[in-house]
Amino acid sequence: MGNEEERSAPTVSRRSFVLRAVIGVFTSLGALVMAVPFLRVVFNAAPLRKAEWAxxxxxxxxxxxxxxxxxxxxHSVDAYLRQMKLRSVWVIKHSPEIFSVFSPICPHLGCYYKWDPSTQHFECPCHGSVFTITGKVIGGPAPRPLDTLPYKVxxxxxxxxxxxxxxxxxxxxxV
Ligand code: FES
Structure with missing residues (x-):
């Protein structure tokens, strides 16, 4: 009887060691997965938002x-979240193959600008930036031309x- 107990003792201890090792590995992997978004922010890694053709x-x-x-x-893919969102862009068709596609967001501070057919300019209501039909700044505080977006036909x-x-x-x- 005493001999059996002596023989079985190392087996239990080995199992418990393996179990602890497995738990340790899974715990470390879990912590690593949870830390990825945090590390991306800390180290300012590439943006998680991915652009897709729509x-x-x-x-x-x-x-x-x-x-x-x-x-x-x-579709908007932001980190691990995939959502459908309504978007708007300004499009100018130059020919059936050639377009200008502008983001609707003013490059000054992010307001939505409008096209004014009477002046033939894009005008921002917030601080008065004015852009030509090609997106060039001709008035107001906007620091750069209108932002173009990739397109394909x-x-x-x-x-x-x-x-x-x-x-x-x-x-x-x-961004
Ligand atoms: S946000 Fe458009 S001019 Fe300021």
Whole structure:
């Protein structure tokens, strides 16, 4: 009887050691996974927001040579969250293949600007920035031209990649 107890003692101890090691490994992995978003913020890693192509409009309905406010739904992937959001962009069709696509956000402090057909300018109601049809600043405090967005034409449709940029600075920097 005493001999059996002596023989079984090391087995229990080995099992408990393996169990503790397995728990330790899983705990460390869990902590690592939870720390990734925090580490990204701390070390200012690449943005977690990913731009995706979204179908914005049928190109046959877009007028040629005049800005059109185009609204469409696009997926937004922010960190681990994927959502459908309504977006809007200013589109100018120069030809069936050539477009200008502008973000609707004023590069000064982020207000939504409008196209004024009477002046043929984009005008921001917040602090009076004025832009030409090509996006160039001709008045007000905007520090850079209107931000263009990537686009492609496929099967008679215009696809746009929705992106946001930092406001208030002369450079176009994605956020
Ligand atoms: S936000 Fe447009 S001019 Fe200030």
């Amino acid at each position: 179908e914005a409009a049928n190109i046959s309905i877009l007028p040629e040579g005049q800005p059109k406010d185009v609204k469409f739904e696009a 496929q099967g008679g449709k215009l696809f746009v990649k929705w992106e946001r940029f930092q406001v208030g600075i002369p450079q176009k920097v994605r």
